Amino acid sequence: MFRILVGVSGASGMPLARQILTGLKALPDVESHCVVSDGAKKVLEAECSSGPEALTDLADCAYAPEDFAAGPASGSWWRARNTAMLVVPCSMSTLGTLAGGCARNLIHRAGDVALKEGLPLVLVTRETPLSLVHLRNMVVLREAGAVIMPFSPGFYTLPQTLEDMLRHFCGRIFDQLGLQHACPRWAGVKK
Numbered sequence: 001m002f003r004i005l006v007g008v009s010g011a012s013g014m015p016l017a018r019q020i021l022t023g024l025k026a027l028p029d030v031e032s033h034c035v036v037s038d039g040a041k042k043v044l045e046a047e048c049s050s051g052p053e054a055l056t057d058l059a060d061c062a063y064a065p066e067d068f069a070a071g072p073a074s075g076s077w078w079r080a081r082n083t084a085m086l087v088v089p090c091s092m093s094t095l096g097t098l099a100g101g102c103a104r105n106l107i108h109r110a111g112d113v114a115l116k117e118g119l120p121l122v123l124v125t126r127e128t129p130l131s132l133v134h135l136r137n138m139v140v141l142r143e144a145g146a147v148i149m150p151f152s153p154g155f156y157t158l159p160q161t162l163e164d165m166l167r168h169f170c171g172r173i174f175d176q177l178g179l180q181h182a183c184p185r186w187a188g189v190k191k
């Protein structure tokens, strides 16, 4: 049984967060947990015309972003099960806060815990172009053990729709978390 904590921060890319939570819901051996930041609520409204329930209703368990007393704020909660964390999409503000180590919400605190416990933390960043500050924050977090995974859709699967692109990238993220998926993989050029 895997436990995946999905932190949704206020960057562009809410359809990807929805795709991930939908994918996790379909996996019988995964318990999904979700935190939607206040910034993410604004972006959800702009990109999906919906409130946080559009995401939290897909998870087995959801927490308020200001709830520092929630389970994911403690290393002992993480250690009780095979737990990993994903921040999707990851804003530059959340990235910077994680790199600085001073938690202002539950996503930051849980990310801090993942790093201190040496447990998987995948950050699906969304910004372009990247400033030197963003790049340095990424280096800090990579050195601390996080996987930095900018949303970079693949074209080699010949996607026909946005849904195809999201599903494929969702598979790439699941690979990082050690989760099974049926998304297409590159199998080499056929001669």
Ligand SMILES: Cc1cc2nc3c(=O)[nH]c(=O)nc-3n(C[C@H](O)[C@H](O)[C@H](O)COP(=O)(O)O)c2cc1C
Binding pocket: 008, 009, 010, 011, 012, 037, 038, 039, 040, 042, 043, 046, 090, 091, 092, 093, 094, 095, 126, 127
């Ligand atoms: C529609 C919209 C799109 C945004 N897209 C991005 C983005 O792609 N990347 C980013 O770093 N910030 C983006 N922002 C700004 C963040 O939402 C803002 O920095 C916020 O404070 C992030 O807070 P959080 O990281 O706690 O969720 C966007 C804001 C809005 C309203």
